[in-house]
Amino acid sequence: MAFGSILCCGKGFDRKKKEESKTAWRIFSLKELHAATNNFNYDNKLGEGGFGSVYWGQLWDGSQIAVKRLKVWSDKAELEFVVEIEVLARIRHKNLLTLRGYSAEGQERLIVYDYMPNSSLLSHLHGQHSAECLLDWKRRMNISIGSAEAIVYLHNHATPHIIHRDIKASNVLLDSDFQARVADFGFAKFVPDGATHVTTKVKGTLGYLAPEYAMLGKASESCDVYSYGILLLEIATGRRALQKLNLTSNRSITDWALPLAREENFRELADPKLKGNFVKDELKRLIIVALVCAQKKPERRPTMVEVVELLKGEAKDKLTNLENKLFKSWHSADDHKNEIREDNADSILERKYDTPKPESKVAETVSKEKDDTPKPEFKVAETTISEEKDGTPKPEYKVSDSGFEGAQER
Template structure:
């Protein structure tokens, strides 16, 4: 836009240069006073006029400037140096002449006399007219004997009737004479009554009516359509004066000799009272100021100049249009190339970030993958305010998580992953595939991803209340204390999610990085398992994964560390550490503990053996829970931390046991379960238990059989837990 404005200004400037006329005043002299042009030989300031007769003074400021001819002390309205038909002229304002008996709101006007004798100025013969207003009036111009020039006016009814069909100043109260004497330099008026003009006795001067007379530019009078009878309200009227250069001083003589031989200037001289003078004009077909060197532009000269200016204008315009066209084409090419490069860059990033591998996985029916939305980079940039630092929710080994809002108003968590190496493509795509398979209330839901950026972006449902780690280890007003019931429920929900991953998903999934910072809490403080970047799916008949050791120190399964074989029991070990965190409120690794107890699992096992468990419990846990529940959870955690993975419980067993602790501490079993206990005590397991046993051996049951076996196992475990607690209460060995 700025470029276009500059080109437009350049074109206007070129056009202005082409249309600009020749100079009218001398170099470095003022050419205007207000809206009055001041051409040479007139001028404002020293060395700007020919002689004192042509000196002009400009008075006033701020748009109210007025030009005055100092030699005759009159205000100038217009100066013309080329007339072609008449002499050059200057229009001035002359005062109204009135009889001595006239009064007005402006005061009494006495008779005035204008005298230009000896000046180069005279009243223009053809442009001005003489007008007189008054009753019983015979007005004549004085001092032009033997010539008598004037007019008569009367106010009798007869004169009104005779003049009713005529134009202005036809004799009734106003008269006009249009043939002003030539070379008039003195203007004065004699007022007489009509009776005096006939030789009657002169009337008393005090009884004479008021009379006015004035010279005026007849064309101005015609244009303005002014009624001369209202002259008593006027002060000045415009009058046109002819002028010549007649004072034969050195300057005027020099000027005449300079101009007389010029082909584009025509000069004439005539008899002007009392001396001879001259005036010049540009030759016919030319225009400009003939009194200046190069002031006239003739047809040929002007044509050549215009032609040269036109060439310059054409060159400038064509160059400007060409430059503009070139700029537009360059800009369009830049946009096209930029867009193409952007597409190529997105394709490059998509391929580098595992987009092709993801497409293969998504198109495979074997994965049973739900439809995952592919977001574009612009949408996610807008959602995070261009990944503003104020939107960061957290940072981890896998990347940085930002809070964002999509165009539909949904709040999401956008994970900006660390740069994915080609060797880790499979690991990254694995998280997308795994999360696409998972549909569980205690697992963070993946909404989609974006792979066309330099680093991959994953879009999750937004979990508002932070991580379990923050509530356990960063206690403040933002993260309030968790009660024992809340901790027990969170542990149960985590176990339920892991049980689903290990046993109920279409393919078993090992999380491989269970820790409190990967457990999120929603608005109702329900647990959500997150961060599946290192997770793996395994075949149903596969018992372990052999991989490079990966995990978080303090949660890492020692058996996996030694053998590099990751099993479902490795997740159990990590979950056991989370249970200890819930019990103790301690971090998995802490330098504030003794050398032997820096690792929380070692510290916990040692305290349990030494019967110091209640010394290391979190204050909130000791206040809210009873001894039986604490011991049940502590023993469960101990089993989860067993060095031999095969002796650790499964996640299903852990979930059932946690549910049992939750329920038994609040309600008694119903009569159906009591009846079931009696039957179980008398005989073998029912069909549900058989189904469970069979299912566990074959590992190939259908989803409906798995559900039946799971319910049976839960029921059996609740019964065993209820029986143990009943015996405990009978022996009076249980806590409150």
Template structure:
């Protein structure tokens, strides 16, 4: 029996028909059976009736680990690249802002403010460009208030809910930066209720920005000449008050600031009106600060045709009397509601200043005064107003009155017309206008502009 078992165990079952798949190797093992071994790279039992030989399926766990590792590496790389990019961009932006700050005259502005504001606590704020972008909805065209030779003005709303006017200056070359710096320095010295208030500036943009108080009611020019405005809203008494307020502001610039300031572009489109039609002189881009040891300066002629002082135009010598001439044109415009320069009228009427002077000399003032003003005002008052304008329009500067004299005369005329209790107190160096409440308007020489308020209480013995 043992011999039979030994004989059967020696049979090689791989030599006969077997269940191994093609390419699988048959092994006569274990005894009494056989196994099928798959070729290298394939997995399975190698049998046709079994799992055969197949390519191994990827291990899901290993794939997940690999994928996760790759993802973490990619994310880490992206974060690192993003951080480096942001850091470089921030550094580049800082350098750009520093470059623009210098290009826009930031260093010059600091020097000028340090020079003109020694001992002063009142300084203009330096706004960031982000603040002003938010205020104007990224300088949306819908917020444009107006455009002119000096730049574009946008309406903005600051985070503290103050409504402001933001002026984007037109600077095409580096030489014009001085005009911008000039305007900042000039305005930051001024503290007067009839001069538009400068709140601050921004130097982080390609073109510098100025931030002013918002004056909501347009300009005198708008009210006198725009089809959307009604000039009759400016009654005789309102025009007289506007003239007196503007004269007071210009007298303040000439005599009450620490260093005299010549506006150099006085015109109706540069006199804003608030909700109460109170006048506010604006746009100081062309202004000049006059050295204390000089009464005139020689400079390139700047101004607006029709308002430009002929003497200044011919000699390039700028004095305070150049503002007086321009203001004379404003007075003529307030009386007649005619433009300083018009091209749709007869030749002898195109230049308002010349036409006004001739009409006054020929005794024809009432013929050129706006009709409803003739009906509202007394003839004597119109004549006195016209004579003030006529004296301002003298061709020789030395024959014109000072703005201090003009302001006194207009205020006196306004008091007479309005019939209130104001009294003019005049002296050689100053004058004050007192009303019944004890409040005065003060214009005097040698007073620091930053410490002088245009309205102050009249003390005892004064």
């Protein structure tokens, strides 16, 4: 679909409001972004994901930006591009990545953000910055609470409410002060007023998917809570969401952590890179909240508003009750066996879709034929696994003062 109508409508944007806000987005020319990124020079490349590559750039006024450039144009990529702009144009929160603007000329699709100098949380937990040990305990707690407050905003204050659907360590960016900025809204869904969930094609990352979402395609705010619980465990323990045991099986971080937490062995759970430098009560609080969030039954999970209260230590009695219920449900051998059997996202998908487990860093389509369940799309090791639908109608767009309208899947 041509973007001419969008660019034309974009001129009608409330320019006075735009000038009054330092964070308002604008339309960039492709020429301007070529100049800012030195023609998308390899030396400017910050990373690469399923959508495309991200480049560092500097505008004429000296401000630093990050530019996400679409790898290959397709109807699906176009939809993801517009959904992200639609979401980012509507939201403003200190813990959400700020949209600077976009460019859409020909088949070039680029999204411009504020540059985050401390990269992603993933890079500090498992990537190129992990050996530097820059995440002390205080920073980890601040990142945990900041990320939670960002999700609270999406679930309760955005209009309409938003389900992120891809909460994970690589989508939490860190600014110059190591404050969390939740990013990447290409999979986000708007929640209609009064709806408890939306049924949709499954998208996300193995290890972070709530069971009811992975199996039935039922996306709700509680699915984000589950993913956030996995993220919290990563922050506390320094372990990945899925640990590869051998060529054919993985173990989830909850499967490993819950028995240790039940035995009050929190020192064993702490990230070794912390070298014992943590506040024990805060570590316990964070891990218990994480495990409560990552329960298999959505009705047992707290809301993100409750999560923030729990993490800040403002609801000690509630935390104790949740902890007791959490471990009580595991005293039954049958319940324990069922939880273990359901704990691994790979196992869930293998049983549901009869699909072999994907190797790390290998894209593989997961689908089920002759079924009304939406076909899933996942990311493994930051690679998007997707399936195109023939004859998918191209999305229609128009621009309002708040951003794009009609950018959701139809």
